[in-house]
Amino acid sequence: MTANDLVADACTRIRQIDAMALHAMTEAPLLIDVREPGEFAAGHLPGAVNLPRGVLEFAIEAHPALACETSPTLADRSRHLVVYCLSGGRAALATDSLQRLGFRKVECLIGGFTGWTGAGLPVEGA
Structure with a gap:
């Protein structure tokens, strides 16, 4: 199995958004x-x-942007998340992992950052 095979397999289980x-x-x-x-x-x-x-599964619980209102040390698994990387592979694997961790409303950005910028949409930090 290759990395591309892993990504393709993950894509069969995740939702994607353009x-x-x-x-x-x-x-x-x-x-x-x-x-x-x-x-x-x-x-x-x-x-x-x-x-x-590389640290997503370990850091997701402690990230303040995801904190539950009732427990700041736990991530809100009902929050709508969109995951992206440069072109989509890492994000597909990450989205699959987040779903397996119990996040119910998570999507992967098709084409990643490259697709976003290719569509002429705004960026920060550049």
Whole structure:
């Protein structure tokens, strides 16, 4: 099995959203950028938080942007999340992992940051 096989397998279990549909949403989900910190600093979607793929499963519970109202040490698993990376592979794997951790409303951005910028949509930090 290859990394691409793993991504393709994850894509059979996750929901995906394209850049234009995400941009058009009236209620913005929490955007999770799973790229490395240097990639994030070079440019990211407006309002995104950086949780690198390598630490996502370990750091998701403690991230303040995801805290439950009733328990600041637990992540709100009902919150709408959209996960992205550079092109979609890492985000697909991350989305699959988040679903397995019990997050119920999580989607993967089709084409990732590349798809977003290719559609001419705004970025921060660039």
